[in-house]
Amino acid sequence: MTVAAERMVVTSDAIWCSGLRRRYGRRTAVEDVSLEVGRGEVVGLLGPNGAGKTTVIKMLLGLVRPDAGEAMLLGRPAADPASRARVGYLPELFRYQPWLSAAEVLALHVRLLGVDVSASEQHDLLTLVGLGERGGDRVGGFSKGMQQRLGLAVALLADPELVILDEPTSALDPIGRVDVRDIVLSLKSRGVAVLLNSHLIGEVERVCDRVVILDRGRVAASGTLAELLGARELRLQLTDLSPAAEARLAVTGEVERDGDWFTVALPAEEDATAVPDLVRDLVSLGSRVHAVEPARISLEERLLGILRAGDGGDQ
Amino acid sequence: MTTTRTVLTIAALTMREASRRRVLLALTALTVVLLVLSGWGFSRLAAESGPNTMTSGEARLTASILLNLVMFGFSLIAALGTAFLAGPTLAGETESGIALAVLARPIRRSAVLLGKWLGLVAFGCGFVVLAGLAQCIVVWATVDYWPPDPAVALALLAAQTTVLLTLAVLLSTAISPMASGVVAVGLFGATWVAGVVGAIGASLGNEAVARVGTVSRVLLPTDGLWRGAMNAFQDPSALVQFGGSDAEAFPFLSSASLTVAYLAWVAVWMAMVWGLAAASFVRKDL
Numbered sequence: 001m002t003v004a005a006e007r008m009v010v011t012s013d014a015i016w017c018s019g020l021r022r023r024y025g026r027r028t029a030v031e032d033v034s035l036e037v038g039r040g041e042v043v044g045l046l047g048p049n050g051a052g053k054t055t056v057i058k059m060l061l062g063l064v065r066p067d068a069g070e071a072m073l074l075g076r077p078a079a080d081p082a083s084r085a086r087v088g089y090l091p092e093l094f095r096y097q098p099w100l101s102a103a104e105v106l107a108l109h110v111r112l113l114g115v116d117v118s119a120s121e122q123h124d125l126l127t128l129v130g131l132g133e134r135g136g137d138r139v140g141g142f143s144k145g146m147q148q149r150l151g152l153a154v155a156l157l158a159d160p161e162l163v164i165l166d167e168p169t170s171a172l173d174p175i176g177r178v179d180v181r182d183i184v185l186s187l188k189s190r191g192v193a194v195l196l197n198s199h200l201i202g203e204v205e206r207v208c209d210r211v212v213i214l215d216r217g218r219v220a221a222s223g224t225l226a227e228l229l230g231a232r233e234l235r236l237q238l239t240d241l242s243p244a245a246e247a248r249l250a251v252t253g254e255v256e257r258d259g260d261w262f263t264v265a266l267p268a269e270e271d272a273t274a275v276p277d278l279v280r281d282l283v284s285l286g287s288r289v290h291a292v293e294p295a296r297i298s299l300e301e302r303l304l305g306i307l308r309a310g311d312g313g314d315q
Numbered sequence: 316m317t318t319t320r321t322v323l324t325i326a327a328l329t330m331r332e333a334s335r336r337r338v339l340l341a342l343t344a345l346t347v348v349l350l351v352l353s354g355w356g357f358s359r360l361a362a363e364s365g366p367n368t369m370t371s372g373e374a375r376l377t378a379s380i381l382l383n384l385v386m387f388g389f390s391l392i393a394a395l396g397t398a399f400l401a402g403p404t405l406a407g408e409t410e411s412g413i414a415l416a417v418l419a420r421p422i423r424r425s426a427v428l429l430g431k432w433l434g435l436v437a438f439g440c441g442f443v444v445l446a447g448l449a450q451c452i453v454v455w456a457t458v459d460y461w462p463p464d465p466a467v468a469l470a471l472l473a474a475q476t477t478v479l480l481t482l483a484v485l486l487s488t489a490i491s492p493m494a495s496g497v498v499a500v501g502l503f504g505a506t507w508v509a510g511v512v513g514a515i516g517a518s519l520g521n522e523a524v525a526r527v528g529t530v531s532r533v534l535l536p537t538d539g540l541w542r543g544a545m546n547a548f549q550d551p552s553a554l555v556q557f558g559g560s561d562a563e564a565f566p567f568l569s570s571a572s573l574t575v576a577y578l579a580w581v582a583v584w585m586a587m588v589w590g591l592a593a594a595s596f597v598r599k600d601l
Contacts, residue, residue: 058600081422
């Protein structure tokens, strides 16, 4: 039994892939990528340009053939077209038949899916993405933003169980970005799994349950936001610091000092007593505490940290 | 069932593309111009060559040659049209990204390719059959000549269009849209020239030169089918009138009808080239 077949018996994850590899000539685009997206889970795919994010997505959808590795969508091998029956996809390069109207593009995809989606439902979908009034207009006359909105409608057609969005807001204005965020949150509330590839870290931070960071074709880090952003910090303004108090600070975590300001790294796990205990001990050791500011590392800082660490490792 | 639905959906889409992109309009306009011009030419021929200047045999020979000439024009338009349609609709869609959303649907790529091919075949064959039939009627109305076997002739013209189109489809799965059109039309022209060279060789009794035509007709059957179509358009007495075996060297008369073996080879050729196109398209990275 293949790994994929074994997996099929025990899981029906929305996305499961293992050891995906793809080379273009001598250049490695994707090397040993494994990831999972559970049913109803929203997972963000992050990484710099050329990290292999779009190639991974295309391999999952059967658009690019992997050199090695296995992938499954909704419990079926990705090589089987039927695995994509309940999958919606907005490509990074979103282009739709310019000689068709927006409504005709939706009707075409309904026929390709082989399902019944009433005309009113199709119209509602166009309205949802802000194209309700433009359904009869040729796609050739659409702006990039409108084509991306149409792509979103195509991806949401026929109530998919998994939606893969590759840079869904790249051509959208700020209002469009908020619309996409609301749509992803609504998918999440309905239990639809989403794989979201985006450069907008704030967007990913707001909607995703988990994040997978790709760098140069490999998974550089992955985990829930709490796991990835676990590193918390505490900034303190202290005077009259005794050696014993300094030692107490050092026990808590790595300390950086800038004049009266001390930045202490806190343990990753949430601990409600760590901060008050530290402040009580510092006061009892004779220190005067002027300010206590908790801080959390942003996803952006964490991403940059991971990517820079990867660069450093190479040198 | 799903495959049939996909094939028919994509075929209908391809035909709609041809009509929406004004290809249909352009072809219709071109055809009407050609029909009117040839109608005028044939009527002048009838007016200036009364019973006193030309025997009935000569008149039928002239009508046959001119009919074949105009039909060659139509087959050229069909060849250019379908070869340049196949490029954008396949290679163009994969280049632009239109294919991404379509091929991410639960459908087989071979079904998409078959649908595209079928749509192009319907379009190309529909054009040559309708335009060819209109031309036959124009000739009949002006000089009172009706080809001996118009149905076979038009079917062979349609087969010629299908052969070139299948080649263009194969090319467009491998190379850019522009290059696929240029190569397909270039090969079409080269095969026609090779056919003429081979016919000259045959009339001179030079077997080596004659073989050029035979080999090219096997490699790309467009010229072979075209010669079969000409044979069915022309009057049976035309060859004798023109000068017997010398007529073989003339590019707008054909000395023999096609054999069943050759037609079987054409079918095998199409199946092989289509199979290669499908294998190439299925493996293509988008």
